[in-house]
Amino acid sequence: MKRTESQIINVREIQNHDYIFELQSKFSTVQFKRLQKAEAAKKTNKSDGDGVFLEGEIKKNLYALNAPAHSHYLRTKCAYFSQHESKHDIYKYDEAKEFNAKEKFVVHYIGHSTVLIQGPGFNVLTDPIYYDLDALYYPEKTKSYPFIQFLPKIDVILISHNRRDHVDRRSLQELLEHYRTKVWPQPKVLVPMGDKKLLQTFGFIYITELDWFSRITIRVNRTIVNFVCIPALQKFSRYQINSYKSLITGWIISPEREDVIFKYTGDTRALSSSTQLAVDAVIFNEIVKKKCNIGTPEGSTNIPKIVCLEPSGPNYTRSTVESNHQSSSYSALLKFIQARNLSRISGIPIEIFLPKIKTVMVHHNKFQVGPDRFNEGVFLVKKLLNYLRLDDEELSKEHERQKQKLERNLDRVKLKELLPMSLRSVCANLPTQTSILVRAKNFVIDDLRTVEALFDMDKGKLREIMVCYLMKNTVFPMIGERFTCDELMAAGFKGCGKYAGNRQQKSDVSS
Structure with missing residues (x-):
């Protein structure tokens, strides 16, 4: 274990690269695997994901056409804002505020995968991105909010991976300039292995690289927050020529004294069952290490709220993107896999975990990549809810x-x-397979069947439970929407604006 004291005012850190051995000793039946150097040097065939960009370009070009034969149907189907969304359907414009202890914690959705997480004495910002991927080919479709100049002082920035929609030079350098203007010390930046040099070129000084299943404890003023680097998987890289030269990661964020654990997944494909079990073992290990559980008798563990920030796209065409991106339907259903895994690991009934897991959808609604529309994830979760009301036949x-x-x-x-x-x-x-106009949703049913197969119980009863928890515990925040603890735990799947009204009848399934 290595201890370092940075020059950042009131910030200290303790790194624990041996955390993986602690996990292996506690959970002997779970596999905790790190990538070896040979694996990390692999390059990926560039064609693996090119289809999503081609479909997106064709869709944008078709929408831009103004030929007389260009039908209203075609133009509507090719529109990114397919429901003619107004600003009221897209933005909430909540102000970024200094944290109030009565709020317990705050989740403020800024846009794409950028989320401000606040708690007593600390502010964490994930994957800051505020601008176009490319002004010509991939301009931003929505503006991130609150703007950089309105953010509170950030203590820790989390980077999930180095793709340009997660590590944006302009956004990060403007953040540093804002800090210089305010005469604030630079924030601490936690990055996956292989990305430290990249962040140094942007001007950051206090950067720590972490491998999968490594843990770092950061003390901000009097607040202790633990961060664990967890696996995520993709085949893409920053410029598509250095695949797997640096890690793709997620993060567990566990304030030591607070009744909450955050899981942030910037972007990933669906993990294997063994890797997902390892991630959930990390969550449970962080639960038992919380201050309130130290010295607690076995069987009396206090289960905190578990807020999972999960990617909601791109979704189409599934055969093209499934090697890089888990679907919105899978992200929504993942809470049932997690609750089952946590129950298996701990011996605590699954009914204790399910109400505690809140899914907040991110990684969508900023760029038009592929055929996805604005709020495509909302449409897909609505469809999932419809499917759950059908019988097997x-x-x-x-x-x-x-x-x-x-x-x-x-x-x-x-x-x-x-x-x-x-x-x-x-x-x-x-x-060969595309979803520009006709969107095939068989993958939603595949996701549902994958999760159903894990449970040995009556399907009708299971689907009733799924509908209940999906409605209560799946949140699609508007851009700029700020949730306090109580607001987030009370929020559910309601869509936003013209997306409201989710309890559709079976007759709507064929739409």
Whole structure:
């Protein structure tokens, strides 16, 4: 264990790279694996994810056309803001405030994967990004809020991985300039292994690299916050030429004295069952290490609130993006896998964990990457709720119908019907399976069946439970929306603005 005292005012840290051995000794049946150097040097075939960019470009170009034959249907289907969203449907514009102890904790959604987490004595900011990926090809579709100049003093910045929609030079350097203007000391930056040099080129000084299953304890003033680096997986890299040269990570954030643990996943594909179990073992280990549980008899563990910031896209086309991004439906259902794992690890009934897990959707609604629309995750969770109200026979028929959209290539058929002859050559460049106009949602049912298979109970009863907890514990925040502890725990799946009204009837499933 290595102890360092940085020159940051009132901030001290204790690094524990041996944390993995503590985990292995406590959870002998769980596999805690770090990538070896040979694995970290792999390069990924650039074509693995190119389809999502091609579909997105074609969709944007089709929307931009103003040909007489360009139908209203085609233009609506290709619109990013498909519901004609106004600012009231997109933004909340809550001010960033200094933390009030009565709030217990605060989650303030700024946009994309940027979240301000506040607690007594500390402010944490995740993956700050405020601007375009590319002004011409990937401009921002929405503005992040609150703006940098309105943020409180950040104590710790968390970086999940170095892709440009998570590490933005302009945003980070403007943040540093804001600190210089305010005469604030630089924040501490926690990064995955391999990213320290990159952040140094931006001007940051106090940077710590962590490997998977490493832990760092940071004392800010009198507050102690523990951070654990956890696995996340993707095939992309910052410039698509240095894949796996640095880690893709998530973070567990555990204030020592507070009744909450945060899990932040900037972006990841669905983890294997063994890796997910390892992540959940970390969560439980941090639960028992909380101040309130030290010396507590076995079986009397106090379970805190578990706030999971999960990625909500891109979702389409699934065959193109599934190797890099878990779907919105999987992110919503993940709470059931986590609760089951936590119960297996601890021996505590699953019913104790389920109400404690709150899913907050991030990583969406800023860039148009692929065919996803604004708030695509909301549409998909609504669809998931509809599917949960079907019986097995109805669900199988619906799954087959959705699969046929891909197998019969209905997207290309529809495009050829609607495009004038002069533009039909566009279809020749498309991948075999696309979702530009016709969106196949069979993956939502696949996600549901994957989770259902883990539980040995009546499916009808299980689906009732799933509907209940998905409605109560899945939150899609508006950009700029600030939740105190009580507000977040009371929030549920309600969409926003014109997305409200989620309890649809079975007859809506075919839409």
